[in-house]
Structure formats: C-alpha cells, structure tokens
Amino acid sequence: MSIKYADISESVTVDQANLKLASLTRLPSIEKIRLEEAAGRVLAIDFASPFPLPPFRRAAMDGYAIRSETVRFASPDNPVQLVVQGEIKPGQYMPASAQKAGVNRALRIFTGAPVPDVYDAVVMQEAVRRIEQPDNAHRIQIDRPYRSGQHIAEQGEDVPSGMTLLGQGTVLGAKEIAVLASFGQMEIDVFRQPRIAVIPVGDELMPLGSKLGPGQIYEANGMMIQTRLREFGALIVRYPPVPDRLEAIETAIGEAVRQADIVVTTGGVSVGDYDLVKQAALNIGGSPLFTKVLMRPGTPTSAFAIDSRLLICLSGNPSACFAGMELLLRPAVMQASGRKERRLVWLEGRLSEPVDKPSPYPRYIRAYVYRDADKWNVEPLRNDKSGNVAAFAQANALALIPAGGAGASHGQAVRWVPLSS
Ligand SMILES: Nc1nc2c(c(=O)[nH]1)N[C@H]1C(S)=C(S)[C@@H](COP(=O)(O)OP(=O)(O)OC[C@H]3O[C@@H](n4cnc5c(N)ncnc54)[C@H](O)[C@@H]3O)O[C@H]1N2
Numbered sequence: 001m002s003i004k005y006a007d008i009s010e011s012v013t014v015d016q017a018n019l020k021l022a023s024l025t026r027l028p029s030i031e032k033i034r035l036e037e038a039a040g041r042v043l044a045i046d047f048a049s050p051f052p053l054p055p056f057r058r059a060a061m062d063g064y065a066i067r068s069e070t071v072r073f074a075s076p077d078n079p080v081q082l083v084v085q086g087e088i089k090p091g092q093y094m095p096a097s098a099q100k101a102g103v104n105r106a107l108r109i110f111t112g113a114p115v116p117d118v119y120d121a122v123v124m125q126e127a128v129r130r131i132e133q134p135d136n137a138h139r140i141q142i143d144r145p146y147r148s149g150q151h152i153a154e155q156g157e158d159v160p161s162g163m164t165l166l167g168q169g170t171v172l173g174a175k176e177i178a179v180l181a182s183f184g185q186m187e188i189d190v191f192r193q194p195r196i197a198v199i200p201v202g203d204e205l206m207p208l209g210s211k212l213g214p215g216q217i218y219e220a221n222g223m224m225i226q227t228r229l230r231e232f233g234a235l236i237v238r239y240p241p242v243p244d245r246l247e248a249i250e251t252a253i254g255e256a257v258r259q260a261d262i263v264v265t266t267g268g269v270s271v272g273d274y275d276l277v278k279q280a281a282l283n284i285g286g287s288p289l290f291t292k293v294l295m296r297p298g299t300p301t302s303a304f305a306i307d308s309r310l311l312i313c314l315s316g317n318p319s320a321c322f323a324g325m326e327l328l329l330r331p332a333v334m335q336a337s338g339r340k341e342r343r344l345v346w347l348e349g350r351l352s353e354p355v356d357k358p359s360p361y362p363r364y365i366r367a368y369v370y371r372d373a374d375k376w377n378v379e380p381l382r383n384d385k386s387g388n389v390a391a392f393a394q395a396n397a398l399a400l401i402p403a404g405g406a407g408a409s410h411g412q413a414v415r416w417v418p419l420s421s
C-alpha cells in the first residue's frame with residue numbers, strides 16, 4: 001500500500017529540525033586547488049607552519065646594525081663613533097666569513113634584511129649622526145646605549161615551526177590566504193563545494209523574461225535561494241519551474257538527488273490539493289525527517305532523506321521561503337561545505353513598534369535594525385505578510401517574536417540576526 005503524505009506528520013522546533021538535518025549532512029570530499037583560486041573556499045586540513053616566521057633574524061628598521069656592547073657607555077658627552085663597514089639590503093645574505101671584520105663596526109642595514117650574527121641591535125638612521133668620510137665612506141656617531149635585540153625581529157618570533165595557524169573548516173579570505181602565501185603554499189586542500197539543486201514548483205511560475213499571462217507570476221524564490229547559497233560557496237544546479245503534477249515533481253526530484261548533495265524545492269508543500277511535493281518525495285522513496293516546523297512563517301517546511309541525500313522543501317510564500325532558507329537550509333549548506341562556523345549570531349534589541357500578530361509558534365519577522373544611542377532598535381517592517389516581497393527591500397535583519405497570544409509590545413527585548421552574511 002502506498003503511503004499518503006496525509007498519514008505522516010512530524011512537527012519539530014527549528015533547533016530540532018537543524019539537528020535532524022545536521023545528522024544527515026556529510027563532510028564533503030577534499031580537492032587540491034591553487035591558492036590563487038582559493039578565495040571563499042573552505043580549508044580541509046589543519047594548517048601548521050612548515051617553517052618559522054620570520055625565517056631568519058631580520059632588521060625591523062632602516063639604519064645600522066651594531067653590537068650593543070660597543071655603545072654601552074655612549075652618552076652625549078661621550079659619543080661613540082663606529083666605522084660603517086658596507087651595507088646589507090633585503091634579499092642579501094652575509095656569509096659568516098665576512099662578518100668577523102664588522103665586530104667593532106656598524107653595518108648599514110635596511111628593513112627586512114638579515115642581521116648578521118655578530119650584531120645584536122639595529123639603530124634607526126634618524127637616531128645617529130652620519131659623518132661623511134672620503135671615498136663615499138661614512139661613520140656614525142651614537143650618543144646613547146641600545147639594548148640587545150633593539151629593532152631586530154628574531155627568527156620564529158611571529159610563528160614557530162609546527163604551529164597550527166588555520167583550522168579545518170576555516171573560510172579562506174584575504175587574511176587567511178596571506179598566512180598561507182607567507183609559507184609559499186602554491187596549492188591548498190579545500191573541501192569540494194556542495195552541489196545544491198534548486199527546484200521551484202508551481203503552475204503559475206514563469207521564467208524571468210517571459211511575458212506574464214493571467215494568474216501567472218515570475219519565479220523569484222529560486223533566484224533568491226541560489227543567490228544566497230552561492231554566497232556560502234555552493235554550486236547551484238538550477239531547475240526551471242516544475243508544474244504541479246506528481247510525476248513531473250517526482251522526475252525532477254529523482255533526477256536532482258542523483259546530481260546534487262542537497263535538493264531544495266520551493267512551493268507546493270502545504271495542504272492544498274495541488275501541493276504535491278511531499279507526496280512526490282514519498283513516492284520516490286523519501287523518508288520524512290519532519291513535515292512541519294514550529295515557526296511562522298514557513299510552518300509547512302519539510303525535509304526528507306532520499307538515497308542518503310537531503311531534500312529540503314521550502315514554502316512558496318516568499319517570506320516563508322526566506323525564513324526556511326535562513327534558519328534551516330543555510331546551516332545545512334554551511335555544514336555540507338565543511339565550514340567550522342555555521343551558527344546564526346543572535347543579537348539583542350528592542351522593538352521600536354509593537355507586533356500585534358499573535359502566533360502559537362515563534363515568529364520570524366523581517367526587520368530594519370538600527371543603532372540608537374547604545375542599543376539596537378528593531379523596527380518591524382510594514383506589511384510583512386508571508387506572501388509579500390516589499391519588506392525584502394528594506395530588511396537587514398530577521399527578528400524573533402516569541403510564541404504567545406499577544407504578539408510583542410513596543411520596547412520589548414527581542415533577539416535578531418543580521419542578514420548581511
Ligand atoms: N488550508 C491551509 N492553507 C494553507 C496553509 C494551511 O495551513 N492550511 N498554510 C499556509 C501557509 S502558512 C503557507 S506558507 C502557504 C505555503 O504554501 P506552499 O509552500 O505550498 O506554497 P504554494 O502554495 O506553492 O505557494 C504559496 C504562494 O507563494 C507563491 N510562490 C510559490 N513559489 C514561488 C516562487 N518560486 N517564486 C515566487 N512566488 C512563489 C505562490 O504563487 C503562492 O502565492 O500555504 C498556506 N496555505
């Protein structure tokens with residue numbers, strides 16, 4: 001006997017839904033890529049320094065390398081003059097045999113050049129008096145003592161050899177790539193990007209650029225989902241809108257689970273006669289993880305496991321689709337991309353206006369959050385109905401209105417999450 005989706009009903013909280021999705025999300029496989037191409041990718045290994053940084057003892061200032069002991073008693077009344085014995089600039093190296101001659105002398109040196117072992121301090125050029133000598137030679141006069149180690153960066157003082165600098169799951173940006181480049185890494189092991197199939201479902205949905213007939217609307221949710229998931233490094237397999245026909249939905253999902261790590265649908269997931277996504281998922285062997293999430297909007301959000309792949313079914317209403325995407329899909333995709341950090345960052349603010357819509361479940365509203373004196377003001381956006389899109393234009397946050405009979409009052413403390421990243 002075939003299973004009817006009406007026979008299955010599993011309600012979960014947002015946290016429970018995330019745990020279920022996480023338990024079925026596998027760590028991706030690893031590929032080696034050029035560091036040049038690594039921006040935005042996720043490090044698949046713990047990276048430990050293969051050698052110390054700086055790799056050699058070097059000057060931190062332009063000036064003169066000296067032995068501190070030669071100027072130990074220097075003072076304005078008793079200045080010390082040192083003969084300047086040659087120069088060394090970055091990229092040069094002075095062999096030990098050439099260093100002996102410089103013992104009681106100074107060496108002209110520039111920032112980044114290796115400090116020969118005989119010297120233990122660098123004096124900035126502004127701090128000495130330069131005394132010209134015949135034949136382009138010069139001496140320097142120093143009128144105070146300098147401590148050993150002055151303006152010298154010791155080998156390994158930045159990073160000792162073997163120190164773990166970047167952990168598995170780190171997203172590689174300019175800073176992290178600078179670290180890897182400092183060790184000459186041409187290539188780096190990163191996680192493969194997860195493939196996410198995006199399938200909009202609904203007879204009324206028309207591709208962008210087509211002419212709308214009566215009763216038709218443009219397919220916008222799929223665009224939103226693909227844009228958002230690409231921000232998190234996903235590769236998108238895009239499906240054109242699928243009509244509200246069981247076989248068509250089964251075929252699309254069936255094909256998508258063979259191509260992608262996670263399959264996402266939007267629309268056709270509620271209780272109407274033409275909401276067929278859940279039935280289609282069951283028909284092709286999906287086992288339900290949940291078929292209702294205790295949140296508003298996005299209550300009908302559902303998920304299935306099909307052939308060890310995840311199918312996440314988001315609502316069709318734009319704000320319900322958005323809430324499901326932010327709260328459930330995005331964490332799953334972040335995990336599937338191997339990212340270490342995937343929790344939402346919740347902040348505290350105060351409602352600048354009441355929210356008078358009661359809900360038996362936590363409600364996630366689109367909001368505009370701004371700083372006022374030393375607190376965050378959370379302004380609920382007008383007309384934030386589940387089917388409306390205008391609030392997207394101003395929203396910079398998703399705010400959480402706790403479940404309960406009365407909505408929330410002006411000035412009430414609420415939690416919110418920024419939508420910028
Ligand atoms: N009798 C009941 N009716 C409804 C219930 C309920 O509990 N009992 N739940 C309501 C809630 S809550 C929501 S949310 C919606 C969810 O419905 P679906 O997820 O099945 O979405 P659709 O019915 O397919 O579409 C809803 C709405 O969104 C538009 N849509 C759909 N896909 C897209 C897209 N890709 N781009 C832009 N807009 C899209 C669609 O045209 C509809 O207007 O169900 C309520 N009903």
Ligand code: MOO
Nearest residue numbers: 297298299320386
């Ligand atoms: O999921 Mo619906 O959006 O609650 O209105």
